[in-house]
Each structure stands twice: as C-alpha cells, then as structure tokens.
Amino acid sequence: MESKKSIPRKLNERYQNSKLSKIINNPFTFIVPYLIMFSIFILLPTIISAGLAFTDFNTIQKPSFVGFQNFINLLTNDSVFLKSALANTLKYALIVGPIGYFLSFFLAWSLGQVTKRARVLYTVLIYSPSITGGIMMTVVWQVFFSGDEAGYLNNLLLKIGFTKEPIIFLQNTNLLFPIIILIAIWSSAGVGFLAMIAGVLNVDRTLYEAAAIDGIKNRWQEVFYITIPMMKPQMLFGAVMAFVNAFNVSSVASALSGGNPPPQYAGWMILDHANDFGFARYEMGYASAITIVLFIVAFLFNRISYRLFSEKD
Amino acid sequence: MAFHNVSFNPRKFHKSQIKFHLYLIPISLFMMLPILFILNNAFKPFTELFAYPPKFFVRKPTLENFRMLFNFSVESGIPMTRFLFNSIVVALLVVFLSVLFSLMTAFAISKFSFKGKEKIFKINTMALMFVPIAVAIPRFLIIVKLGIFNTLWAHVLPLLAMPIGLFLVKQFIDQVPNELIEAARVDGASNWYIFFKVIVPLVKPAIVTVAFLAFQSSWGNIQSSTNFVDLETLKTLPFYLNTLVDGSGNIVASAGMNAAAQLLMFLPNFVLFILLQSRIMESMTHSGIK
Numbered sequence: 001m002e003s004k005k006s007i008p009r010k011l012n013e014r015y016q017n018s019k020l021s022k023i024i025n026n027p028f029t030f031i032v033p034y035l036i037m038f039s040i041f042i043l044l045p046t047i048i049s050a051g052l053a054f055t056d057f058n059t060i061q062k063p064s065f066v067g068f069q070n071f072i073n074l075l076t077n078d079s080v081f082l083k084s085a086l087a088n089t090l091k092y093a094l095i096v097g098p099i100g101y102f103l104s105f106f107l108a109w110s111l112g113q114v115t116k117r118a119r120v121l122y123t124v125l126i127y128s129p130s131i132t133g134g135i136m137m138t139v140v141w142q143v144f145f146s147g148d149e150a151g152y153l154n155n156l157l158l159k160i161g162f163t164k165e166p167i168i169f170l171q172n173t174n175l176l177f178p179i180i181i182l183i184a185i186w187s188s189a190g191v192g193f194l195a196m197i198a199g200v201l202n203v204d205r206t207l208y209e210a211a212a213i214d215g216i217k218n219r220w221q222e223v224f225y226i227t228i229p230m231m232k233p234q235m236l237f238g239a240v241m242a243f244v245n246a247f248n249v250s251s252v253a254s255a256l257s258g259g260n261p262p263p264q265y266a267g268w269m270i271l272d273h274a275n276d277f278g279f280a281r282y283e284m285g286y287a288s289a290i291t292i293v294l295f296i297v298a299f300l301f302n303r304i305s306y307r308l309f310s311e312k313d
Numbered sequence: 314m315a316f317h318n319v320s321f322n323p324r325k326f327h328k329s330q331i332k333f334h335l336y337l338i339p340i341s342l343f344m345m346l347p348i349l350f351i352l353n354n355a356f357k358p359f360t361e362l363f364a365y366p367p368k369f370f371v372r373k374p375t376l377e378n379f380r381m382l383f384n385f386s387v388e389s390g391i392p393m394t395r396f397l398f399n400s401i402v403v404a405l406l407v408v409f410l411s412v413l414f415s416l417m418t419a420f421a422i423s424k425f426s427f428k429g430k431e432k433i434f435k436i437n438t439m440a441l442m443f444v445p446i447a448v449a450i451p452r453f454l455i456i457v458k459l460g461i462f463n464t465l466w467a468h469v470l471p472l473l474a475m476p477i478g479l480f481l482v483k484q485f486i487d488q489v490p491n492e493l494i495e496a497a498r499v500d501g502a503s504n505w506y507i508f509f510k511v512i513v514p515l516v517k518p519a520i521v522t523v524a525f526l527a528f529q530s531s532w533g534n535i536q537s538s539t540n541f542v543d544l545e546t547l548k549t550l551p552f553y554l555n556t557l558v559d560g561s562g563n564i565v566a567s568a569g570m571n572a573a574a575q576l577l578m579f580l581p582n583f584v585l586f587i588l589l590q591s592r593i594m595e596s597m598t599h600s601g602i603k
Binding site: 031043049052107122127128155205291294298310 | 344365415440447476504508529600
C-alpha cells in the first residue's frame with residue numbers, strides 16, 4: 001500500500017496513542033458537524049413548528065398555549081384552506097407525482113435503448129428544466145400564455161382559427177390550475193430521473209440475454225420482469241423525489257396571475273396558505289399548524305411510496 | 314440468435330433505434346423550448362421583443378438587455394456586481410462545507426460501527442421529504458437567536474445539512490470494499506488519513522454530484538435573502554433578480570431585462586451540469602433506497 005511509505009511508522013504510532021488523536025479519530029467526530037447542522041436547521045425547526053402549532057403567536061407577544069384550537073379552526077372554519085389549499089395540493093401531488101414519475105421512468109428507459117452519445121444529449125435537454133427552478137421560469141410562461149394576441153399561444157390559436165378572441169389564460173380560474181400542472185410536469189424530470197437512467201443502465205446485460213433464452217417475447221415483458229424489479233431501489237428514490245417536488249411548490253399561481261392571492265385562490269397551495277398567515281398576517285401559530293398538516297400529508301405519501309417499492313416489507 | 318434480442322444500451326446506431334428517436338426528439342425539443350426562449354429574448358432588441366406577430370428567434374442580436382440590467386442596478390443604489398459577489402461567496406462556502414460534512418458523515422456511517430448509526434441514516438432518509446420553505450418561521454427565530462441574522466452566514470448555515478447529499482455519498486461509499494480500509498488500517502493509517510487518501514479519491518463522482526446539487530440549492534436560494542437578511546448589501550443575486558421581476562410590475566416593459574436576468578441565473582447551473590454529467594450519472598447508479 002502507498003500509505004506504508006508516506007507515514008513514518010514511529011511518529012504515527014506516537015500520534016495514534018495520544019489522547020487528542022483518539023478524540024479526533026473517533027467515528028463520532030466525523031458526524032458531529034453534520035449532526036449539529038441537521039439538528040439546528042432541520043430537526044429543531046420542525047419541532048418548533050410542531051410546538052407553535054398549539055399556540056397563538058403573533059411574533060411580538062409570547063406564544064400562548066391554545067391546545068388543538070388552530071387545527072380545529074383549520075379543519076372546520078377555514079374554507080380557503082379546505083377548498084383551495086388542501087384540495088389543490090392533494091390534486092397537484094396526485095396528478096404531478098405519478099405522471100412526472102412515469103414520464104421520468106419511461107424517458108429513462110427509452111434513453112437506455114439508444115447509443116451513449118444520443119443519450120447524453122437527450123439527458124441534458126430533458127433535465128434542463130429542473131435546473132432553472134420553478135418560480136424564475138414563470139416569466140417565460142407568462143409571455144407564452146399572455147392574455148393578448150401578442151402571447152405565443154394566443155397568436156398561434158388565432159392564426160389557426162381556434163379562437164376569435166385571445167384567451168385570458170392566466171386570470172381564468174379554470175385554466176390557471178391546469179397550466180400550473182403542465183409547468184410542473186415539464187420540470188418534473190429532476191434528480192429522480194437521473195437516478196432512474198442510472199438504474200436502467202445498471203441492469204446486468206446477461207439478465208436480458210438469459211431472459212431471451214427463457215422465452216421472454218417482447219419489450220413489455222422485459223420491462224416488467226427484468227428492468228423494474230432490478231431497479232426497484234432507484235424506483236423508490238424516484239418516487240420519493242417526485243413527491244418532494246410536488247409538495248415543495250408555492251407561489252407559482254401568484255407569480256403567473258400577477259396577483260397575491262391569485263383570482264379566487266386558483267392554484268393556491270398549502271405552502272402559500274402558510275406563508276400568507278405567517279408573513280402577511282403574522283399568525284405564526286396558525287401558520288405552523290398549516291405546515292404540520294403539510295408534513296403529515298407528505299409523510300403519508302412517503303409511506304405509500306415505500307409500500308409500493310421497498311424491497312423490505 | 315438469443316443475443317440478437319438484447320437491444321439495451323447499444324454501442325452502435327441501428328435502425329431499430331429510430332422509433333425511440335421519433336419521440337425523444339420532439340420531447341427534448343419541447344423541454345428546451347423555454348430555455349431557447351430565454352436565450353433568444355435575452356439578446357432581442359426592444360423592437361423585436363414587442364413585434365407583432367411575436368417572433369421566437371432573434372434576428373438582430375444585441376447586448377442592450379444586459380447593459381440595461383447592469384445599469385438598472387446602478388440606479389437602485391447597489392450595483393448588481395455586489396449581489397453577484399455575495400452569491401458567489403455563499404455558493405463557494407455552501408459547496409465546500411456541505412460536501413465535506415456529507416463526506417465525513419457518510420464515511421462514518423458506512424464504515425464504522427457505532428450505536429445509533431442506522432437510526433441517524435433512517436432519519437436522514439426521511440428528511441429527504443423535508444420542505445425548507447415550510448419552516449421559514451422557526452428557522453428565522455433560530456437564526457436570530459444564533460446571532461447570525463444579517464450576516465452572510467444566514468445564507469450559508471441553513472443549507473449545510475443536505476439530506477440528499479449525505480444519502481448519495483453514503484450509498485456510494487458502501488461500494489468501497491472494506492478490505493481496502495482494513496489494509497490501510499493495518500499499515501497504521503489513522504481514520505482521517507484513510508478518509509482523505511482512500512475514501513475521497515474513490516468517491517469523486519459522488520463528490521461532484523453533491524457539489525452540483527449544493528451549488529444549485531445555493532445559487533437559486535431566495536429564502537435566506539427574503540427572511541434571514543435585512544441589509545440590502547448582503548442579499549444575493551436571485552433575490553435581486555426577483556425584485557426586478559416583481560418590482561417592475563409591467564411585464565412588457567422589462568421583458569428583455571428579465572430574460573437577461575434569467576439567463577444569468579440559469580447558465581452557471583446548465584454549464585456545470587453539462588461538464589459534470591458523466592460523473593453525476595456514475596454516482597446516481599448507487600442512489601437507490603433499499
């Protein structure tokens with residue numbers, strides 16, 4: 001080994017026996033920095049959120065304990081939360097999660113069927129929307145869906161005679177949500193997609209050969225009997241990532257429609273609702289209760305993904 | 314022949330692959346439309362931006378939009394270069410520290426046995442679901458308590474624990490054979506020596522991937538500028554560009570400047586991805602959750 005030459009033995013032994021060396025070489029020393037950061041900025045905020053959810057807190061006075069009152073109000077009195085925020089988020093997750101996921105898998109699998117050079121090119125192009133980040137990109141879509149005849153889509157629709165008047169896409173409460181879904185699907189090929197490409201390519205070639213001898217007839221059988229079972233871990237990773245993206249969405253509707261809140265709360269998400277109460281009305285207790293509901297919903301979706309794809313039962 | 318049936322990961326082009334290209338080409342083109350759009354708009358002169366009917370491709374490219382973007386910032390008091398500088402410093406710190414922390418922790422969890430390590434990794438895997446925007450309020454309270462409100466650290470520290478980073482590196486280090494580490498230990502190498510001389514060189518693809526993801530999360534991060542920093546001079550580029558988008562109110566008037574700004578945000582990530590993609594793909598092979 002190379003290390004034999006580079007460490008003078010004696011010096012190293014003396015160093016290894018010192019107390020300081022014992023401490024800095026302790027496995028725990030390696031995890032301490034991460035653990036501290038994780039505790040302070042991920043664990044602790046989540047715990048504080050859970051705590052504040054049971055209080056009335058306006059950031060100026062001390063939080064006062066109110067029990068389950070926030071949750072009761074949220075689930076019985078807050079029609080914007082039930083009818084818009086919660087409903088939209090669930091609808092969004094249930095549409096964008098699975099569609100984005102299957103699209104990612106389908107594209108990843110297709111990329112496994114072409115030569116490397118073509119694959120790299122396609123990968124870069126298909127992944128590029130996730131690089132840009134959702135909210136910044138709304139500017140592009142604003143112009144694309146612009147409500148006058150100068151908007152690209154309206155211009156096209158007018159030209160082919162689909163409509164006589166330009167359609168006001170972004171202020172139309174019925175159209176805003178589908179547009180948000182479309183944008184989300186467009187940018188859904190993220191890290192999970194990359195993992196799935198790697199998973200597809202990682203399947204042992206000889207398995208396909210063996211399967212061909214054993215009488216697998218077509219690509220469908222290949223996909224269901226070899227590819228998917230062999231890449232289950234990547235499938236699970238992809239599923240978790242798909243739902244992460246789905247629950248992480250906020251303020252897209254406001255950015256697109258140019259109003260906060262957007263007309264009739266179209267496309268209003270749980271996070272928007274939380275931000276509204278937290279940073280516009282300073283009702284931190286109530287806002288925290290909203291985020292706790294989001295965490296619970298996200299956790300349930302996570303469990304479902306594990307149920308479907310985990311190798312352990 | 315049996316081998317004939319295996320069309321997966323082909324080495325050469327064959328006409329049986331045409332059917333895949335038939336839908337991959339239009340899908341990729343659709344995916345890159347908005348990026349093409351920004352690229353074209355960023356270089357369009359005023360007259361082309363508002364031409365009717367709208368033109369997708371730029372005819373007479375100009376740098377006018379970029380000049381406007383830089384000048385606009387001068388008018389608002391703080392030059393854009395200041396925000397750019399902040400963003401670069403923050404991104405460098407985030408990339409370096411989060412990669413180092415992820416590596417150290419992943420190494421310990423993968424190659425040592427100590428109490429609670431499975432639990433730590435399990436909690437971390439659950440934290441892949443974590444939604445940072447949802448805890449902006451408690452994070453703000455913590456940052457004030459730590460005394461880093463209105464410092465550059467308020468941008469950096471919240472991003473350092475990256476669950477996906479630890480996750481990816483740990484899965485990758487799992488592939489390093491234990492014998493290699495045992496051999497080094499027999500030779501008298503300390504844990505840190507093994508870490509820097511054995512592990513780090515072997516997991517370069519994972520390092521590159523985490524560095525890329527860390528850069529991406531830092532470069533586009535807007536939360537810290539909105540909530541954890543009050544001083545204008547300490548805010549970062551995405552915040553500034555976002556105020557252009559919001560503040561100018563009139564979409565039409567600032568379309569060109571916006572496109573230039575978008576391009577500025579997007580380009581570093583995109584170029585990095587192209588340069589690093591082969592290593593990123595290599596590390597993704599071990600990304601699965603078992």
